[in-house]
Amino acid sequence: MKNRFLGLSVAAGTAAAVLWIAQLPASGQAKGVAFSVGKTWFNQPDLMGIWQPPPKAGDNIEKGGFIKDPSNGKIPYLPAAVAKRNENGKNAKALDLVNKCYMPGVPRLMYMGYPFQIFENEKYIAIVSEYAHVYRMIYLDGSPHIDGLDFWLGDSRGHWEGDSLVVDITNFNDQTWFDKAGNYHSDQLHVTEKYTRTSPTTLLYEATMHDPKTFSKDWKISIPMTQKTGPTARILEYECQDLVYGGK
Secondary structure (H helix, E strand, C coil), X not given: CECCCXXXXXXXXXXXXXHCCCCCCCCCCCCCCCXXXXXXXXXXXXXXXXXXXXXXXXXXXXXXXXXXXXXCCCCCECHHHHHHHHHHHHCHHHHCHHHXXXXXXXXXXXXXXXXXXXXXXXXXXXXXXXXXXXXXXXXCCCCCCCCCCCECXXXXXXXXXXXXXXXXXXXXXXXXXXXXXXXXXXXXXXXXXXXXXXXXXXXEEEEEEXXXXXXXXXXEEEEEEEEECCCCCCCCCCCCEXXXXXXX
């Protein structure tokens, strides 16, 4: 059985069309010279491009060295939350809603293995993922979070700190996971993302998770993304197949 995301596909295309502006790639740096982030024509740090996360990060976020805090690389679950995480892992095919073609949540969308493209203008940033045509809108206009609504991808409000984009994300539901291994959160999840271009072809993605119902303290991931370049670099079509109800 195939679930078609036609509505999301149209919306993603619309978002891309509205936000599209000519990309101004950062120029190559001379050897030994510190990297300096290029600017867009409206004088924002240029994060635009197609970015590829490393393989396997979305399988189990506790493996691969992606968790930087705490230093042991483990999610600091509350004792009562460990049993649910273990149960999720044992029944992941049935319980992981990504297998039913639902949206994966944030930060999982950013490292689940599919490339994503960043578009910028002065008021908002759009991130369009290859996964099932999912897209995110990050608002830069200083507007507050929406009150009383929850979202699969949360509600994203961003601002610039130097050359880094910092994104505050709230209003999550409790249906998404961090990976295929059953690592999860509650509806109290609060994510703070940071996007920093560290070289002409590298985007460092950082995210800090706060969820007092699930974790004993905040924890942080750090994942380098590689820019896809050249004439074949593009976001491809992807149609989700429902793995639970008969998709092959």
